[in-house]
Amino acid sequence: MAPTDLKLYQIGTFAAGNRLLDPGDRSVQADPGRASSITSGHRACQGCGEALGARFVLDAAMRAAGGEIVIANATGCLEVFSTPYPESAWQLAWVHSLFGNVAAVATGVAAALKAQGREHVRVVAQAGDGGTVDIGLGCLSGMFERNDDVLFVCYDNQGYMNTGVQRSGATPPAARTANTRPVGSEPGNVFGQGKDLPRIAMAHEIPYVATATVADLRDLERKVEKAMSLRGARYLHVLVPCPLGWASASQDTIRLARLATQSGLFPVFEAEHGVVTATTPIRRRVPVEDYLTLQGRFAHLFGPDGRPDVVARIQAGADRNIDRYDLVTVVDPDGVDHV
Amino acid sequence: MSEHDLPFAITLAPASSRADLTGTWRTERASYVTRQAPCGNACPAGEAVRDWLYDAEEGDAGYERAWRRIMDANPFPAVMGRVCYHPCETSCNRGQLDESVGINSVERFLGDRALELGWRPPPAGPPTGRKVLVVGAGPAGLAAAYHLVRLGHEVVLKEAESRPGGMMRWGIPRYRLPRTVLEAEVQRILDLGVRLELDTRVDDLVSTMSEEHFDAALVCVGAQIGRRAYIPAGSAAHVLDAVSVLHGVAAGEQPLLGRRVAVYGGGNTAIDAARTAKRLGAEDALVVYRRTRERMPANEIEVQEAEEEGVRFRWLSTIGEVEESSIVVEQMELDEAGFPQPTGRTEVLAADSVVLALGQDSDLSLLAGLDDVDLGRGVVHTTSAMMTGQPGVFAAGDVTPGDRSVTVAIGHGRVAAGRIDDWLAGLAPAPEPPRELAAFDMLNTWYYEDAPRAHRPRLEAVRRQSTFDEVVEGLDADNALYEARRCMSCGTCFSCDNCVAVCPDDAVHNIGMPGTYEIDLDYCKGCGICVAECPCGAIEMLPEDI
């Protein structure tokens, strides 16, 4: 039994950095010279997970590509809050065309760079869940199928937030949105599979598919780095809580992302060429209630007129994920106690 | 391409958003704060525990700094690392996560390393010309002397016994505190220029002070007299008191206790007496205590260690009579208030001797003439500035009311030294600025690595039943470092960079030295994520006046 791992600082690799770590072992976010790809002055809501996720992802991509990056951005909150004339929050080459075409725009950029012999410049496409799983899916699927050299990042806040919180194909069951009011016997959004885009991406057998959240920066950065080390179509699906759309407190953004993973509702994994290669085990498992009760969009499931049956169905969904991805591993409880 | 060539409005210059000061949206503002860690808050010696653990986390580069920080409060790290009951660990927030940080082991590691490498405290401060008498060279007196010389006062330490240390020498057995360690740490204090006068009992404080022109005096004579309870005993009954037994053993004697020893009492002294009896050859050492195990004042670890060594316990029992080779024990019952009440059921048990460990009293005769000093209930009462009713006469340690431990005594010594210094300078003691406690729920423990505690190895049980070798070994360097790094740094930033990372508005920056941060209020929207995700509770939200 190896009692000590002297690399273990208070926070291991959970926090962004640590004064005791070699700069090289710290996160990109801990680097004072980080790109801050999306910088201050943007108009995102207080506590916006998408603004945060975008900086996490792009700063890591910038580091991995030595700053040689072009971004194509779909319409959506991220685009709107970052580029209202006359101010842009981006510090990298960035283009926005439409809501549903970002994958194709990125494909075009990549093709241009290839034709110009500048393939060292890397292309990242990014969109909200709506721009990814719904309106953008045609172009995205084409990009996957052709294996275009693009990293596509979906910032999943589980709804069309920019247009005032309507449901998307990624909105979870039972959630209240502007067009899924909690009325009737099946309150909120329909119960269904939703569009599980990571798995749809895997079905294309592209080189790399990964999920991540803003709650695990190191994991996210590692995945971006890994994605950037590969060529071809790569897909990264990042859960980014939205205080406005989820009716949650602005300070709970990261906490919610964490609870989503720890409840099993959002499985964190990686896949290569269509095969799951790694999953992030749940560290502190929680019941789905812990996650749901922090969000106004699920408020109708709780309280005197609550719907424990619906909560149970949500829990069943989480349990299914846990089974499917083997998220709960049994660790030797006999840790490092050396008597 | 210059900005002017850019197509109007549809193409924008990078980072132009900085012109939009979104900080104006804010109703609350994030602000760095330092809160009091529960460990330091609980430390009777006044150690800034979190701070020295922080230094120790650096390993070799930080150990000496860590040790010096301990030494700022407490000149006995190696002793404390062995005998302290570590209330710091009891209150350590990490205890609510997995197990409390092994603060005590780390302290011992640092203390031992200092002895090994000969680290020294800074020399005494510039002389003030004031002369202070300290009576009693126990931990209170020695700690006070240490701080007083550092403040530049001339200190004379008068000790009745032939060796310094007080109960650290005459009470605490060697298997818990090797004398070499004690002596080395005492010597380090003396080397600062404290004048120690051994075999010098002070019988009359006032005359000693005036004869030798002391400006102030500190009374730390401890509680040396074992309390005797009245127990009917036959003429051949062998009844001793624990303090004397332990004193004898410490002095190199071999007290005659017989094969079967009953110890009466439930404190640490009782446990030490029983464990000592075992080591002296007793086949059976039985601790008789009138309450339950849960209510026993003795330290749980020591009870465990005693059990491992074969000491037996009889809870809820009193000794009613003592005969030559037996005792009569009465079964007790707890009443609703939790007090033991006699049941009338008795039992005769074999015992060759009975050792009473029912507490100690102080010999306060040296204060006899001082009418203004309150000696109610056999202890010396002081103000919060540790001064007795007699101006210039202070008291500290076991002789004062309250918890009795080496740690408390050392803390008293330190505070008393400060107050004496104030008094000599004619200053009122400066009040401590209140600091908010870093409670567990202010932490975000997700960020701490899962890290169970590195327990100190203990001498295997059979060996320690018969020897006075030290039972608990120290941590090796790796484990000590590991343990130090388990500290969550409650309430004080430890430079994890999380706040810089988690700001959606890119408004938190590293400034200057790595690990120093600034929140750019031009852009902080007041979302509070940095507060929620600060592992150690070192950021707070403050309302903005709007």
Add this chain to the structure above:
Amino acid sequence: MLRQLEGSRAVAETVARCRPQVIAAYPISPQTHIVEALSDLVRTGELEPCEYLMVESEFGALSACIGASAAGSRTYTATASQGLLFMAEALPNASGLGLPVVMTVANRAIGAPINIWNDHSDAMSQRDAGWVQLFAESNQEAVDLHVQAFVLAERLSLPVMVCMDGFVLTHAVEEIDVPDQEVVDSLLPPFSPRQVLDPAAPVTIGAMVGPEAFTEVKYLAAAQQLRVLDEVPVIAEAFEQATGRSSGGLVSSYRMEEATIAVLAMGSVLGSVKDVVDELRDVGVPIGVVAVSCYRPWPLDEVRAALAGLEQVVVLNRAFAVGSGTMLGQDVRLTLATSATRVHDVVAGLGGRPVTRASIRSLLAAVIGGEVDPDRLHFLDLDQDVVARELGLALAKES
């Protein structure tokens, strides 16, 4: 050098000589032969360096062109009909961002009913998308316009559609000269974008613009479009200098000397119209032809000048908007709003119906004979019986 070529093949070869770096296209009749040929040229390495993207839709095709163009590459696509409509959202985006994409539209009707044959409904439906629209009269002109289109697009940072009649031109095999590579190179310098996605000098392309500046953005876009009217003749002139061939331009007149009546049209129908006009001239009718080559931006002054002093003008529309009428005809009416010229607005050749010389002949005879009411829309070769029968049936049902 003249060669017997299919129009599509000739256009493809011409486009290849324009050295596009990225081509993205999705097949639709009658554009297919063009993009098939280009994909071949890329595969064989004859067109190189060039990335040919086989995208999943026309929306993807134009979107990829948008990305590629923004990244500083010369880009090309081609489509028709439903495909153009499927691009609709991206069309104003390309123009709004000022991206010089060149696109061939092999003009075809739009459905329903689905119809693969030629008319101008597709291009007309997108006439307000901010693209330059050039219409080719012949395959030779189609070839020549593609070279000019790239020059124009890149000079002004505007996307350009080259419209050529589906099947009638795209699938016609005739003698065509594809300009030599040197000629094309001399006319078309390497692409130097007005703005580019470059990590070394990052900019934000495609910002959101609110009420405070949107009008100005549009005004400036219009001003830029109007520059087309200056540049097109300049480019046509340079082209003629280089090739000896007069192609393109804004508007051209045919036998308009002393004319009191003119036929105004776009595209391949002009050939038949000119033949009939020749016949009428031979019998002394003072009639001529005005051919509009640049439809968007609308060369208002040039059209007005070409039609100045006429008594009558017959506009042959190859497209028709149910509920509003014609597009070309309305543009002409607007142009002549203050003049006394009578405008005969004629819908002709929808969904591939041939506009024969005979039909043109009888139409013009009727116009000259005063039998055509200028205030009413006229449908060439309309099967009155069918229409009457169906309208009658419908009426019967209602009552």
